[in-house]
Every structure is written in C-alpha cells, then in structure tokens.
Amino acid sequence: MIELKRIYYTNDLAYSTNDLSKKGWTILLTKKGMYLEKSEVEIILIEYQMIFQYVEQNVLNQIIIVEMNLFCEPSSNYIRKIDLKINQELSSLIQLLFTRFETKDRTYLVEPAIEMIIRKVFRLNISTLKEYFEIFKLIAFIKENLSENLSVSDLAEFMHMSKPTLNRFCLNKINTVPQDLINDIKITLAKNLLESTDEKIFEIGERAGFFNASAFTIFFKRSTGLSPKEYRQNYFDSWKEHSLTT
Known part of the structure; x- marks a missing residue:
C-alpha cells in the first residue's frame, strides 16, 4: 500500500517550500488548463526541495502535491525530477481529480483516488523507475x-x-x-x-x-x-x- 503523508492543492500557485529541511520525493500533478477546463495534465516524481523551482519555471495553472513515505535518497547533483508517462486512462483520472478539487466535492474520496492513480502510474513506469x-x-x-x-x-x-x-x-x-x-x-x-x-x-x-x-x-x-x-x-x-x- 502507498503511504500518503499530506496532500496539497492550489489553483493560485502561491505554493512555497516552507520547510527547507525536508528531503525525499513527492508526487507532483499539474494542470495547465483553467478552472474546470479539460487541458494538459502531467505527473512527475520530484525531490521536495525542487518543487518551488519547478513551479516557478513552468506555466502551470493548478498543482496537487502529494507527500509520501518514499524512502530513497535523491542525488541533488544528478537526479531531482523523474518524468512519468501516463496513458489515456490516467489522464482522465487526473482530470477528474482536479475537477473534484476545483468544485470542492466532499463526497469524492481523494486519498483512495490518489493512491490508485499513483499505483497505476508506478506500474506503467516500472522499468524506468x-x-x-x-x-x-x-x-x-x-x-x-x-x-x-x-x-x-x-x-x-x-x-x-x-x-x-x-x-x-x-x-x-x-x-x-x-x-x-x-x-x-x-x-x-x-x-x-x-x-x-x-x-x-x-x-x-x-x-x-x-x-x-x-x-x-x-x-x-x-x-x-x-x-x-x-x-x-x-x-x-x-x-x-x-x-x-x-
């Protein structure tokens, strides 16, 4: 089972890394379309301290940050971000996830949905990972x-x-x-x-x-x-x- 620690969503990109001592990997889901618009989404595995820089350098409209208990030490000199490929099914699931956040649908179980998405993404990218x-x-x-x-x-x-x-x-x-x-x-x-x-x-x-x-x-x-x-x-x-x- 994938252990999630914290889920953070924003649509104003006011995100900043408040705890610079944090290390490790997080899942970053991004959407380039505006509110309720179906647009390009992506998912990456990124070292915690790189999130702010990545968000600053890319034209993103919404982000979901998923902190996990993923214990593998990154190398800041070499690998701080791993792009993960997604298929049509995953794209639709991520779009749905953003829509639920946007509409504040409290009937939608966010954590199980994110866990399912991450599990499917890891399975799709198993050889690369x-x-x-x-x-x-x-x-x-x-x-x-x-x-x-x-x-x-x-x-x-x-x-x-x-x-x-x-x-x-x-x-x-x-x-x-x-x-x-x-x-x-x-x-x-x-x-x-x-x-x-x-x-x-x-x-x-x-x-x-x-x-x-x-x-x-x-x-x-x-x-x-x-x-x-x-x-x-x-x-x-x-x-x-x-x-x-x-």
Whole structure:
C-alpha cells in the first residue's frame, strides 16, 4: 500500500517550500488548463526541495502535491525530477481529480483516488523507475563506503555488471562515468564538511577516501581551483560578509 503523508492543492500557485529541511520525493500533478477546463495534465516524481523551482519555471495553472513515505535518497547533483508517462486512462483520472478539487466535492474520496492513480502510474513506469532506483542504490553505496577508496571495479561488482555495462548505464542515466560520479560525491562531501564542521583537513580527506592530506589537497584543488583551507576560509569570509549586510 502507498503511504500518503499530506496532500496539497492550489489553483493560485502561491505554493512555497516552507520547510527547507525536508528531503525525499513527492508526487507532483499539474494542470495547465483553467478552472474546470479539460487541458494538459502531467505527473512527475520530484525531490521536495525542487518543487518551488519547478513551479516557478513552468506555466502551470493548478498543482496537487502529494507527500509520501518514499524512502530513497535523491542525488541533488544528478537526479531531482523523474518524468512519468501516463496513458489515456490516467489522464482522465487526473482530470477528474482536479475537477473534484476545483468544485470542492466532499463526497469524492481523494486519498483512495490518489493512491490508485499513483499505483497505476508506478506500474506503467516500472522499468524506468527500476533503473532510476538502481542509480540511487549505487549513489548510496558510494556514500556509505567512500572512506574505503572505492574503485570502478568495486561499483561494478556491487551492481553485478561488467565495467563497460556500468559505464553505459551511468552515461545513459546521469550523463557521467562511474569514476566521475565517485569524484563528484567526494567533492560534495568534502565541501559540506569544510563548510559545516571544524574537522581537520586530513580528517576530512580520510572520510573522502584519501589516506593523506597531501593527496586530498591535490585532488580538491584540481577539482575546485582552491585548496581545502582556502575553500573553508572563503566560505566563512562570505558568510560573515552576508551576515553583516542583512
């Protein structure tokens, strides 16, 4: 059974993400037609913090946001939105759902209707979703084992793929090769730790899979143009300047 947490509807697009700490995936249903007009509808799986940006960038007249207990960690560097295909049956069901919201029909059981729509959409998109969830699984594996100095061979073994197959899989889904994926996750972790902790440089390097501070510094500077020490100093200087002007 699909577990729904909260359903949010608006026809004035005054939606804003009030809780920036929220993470995870939501279902976003959109309609481009005006009140009671039958028009184009879509459904996407989107990372929570991307909703406001997506709504701002697209000409939408109405939206339904469905928060769910869907536990898979997104990768903000790669995948934050998954377009889901719908057929005529689903289009009609989504149109009906919007109509019930528009007319405030309290006899219409919204949650069972949404659960049915999501279940049908997931079934229709099962092969696509499986591939994306494989990517999430791969990213989670890298993050959990980053201090072990992972190699592409380690990833291929974990995914039960040959290295060429893994290479094609990553290029197809996230437009990058496995080694670059590892490096990007290392850099993201290092930046976060430099910004949010007072850990020593060598300690951060160890957590990112480097066995000495020198190798970590060379890698970090090659990727960012700054040494870890310079990056941390620049970050805090910018933060102080921002605090003084606000």
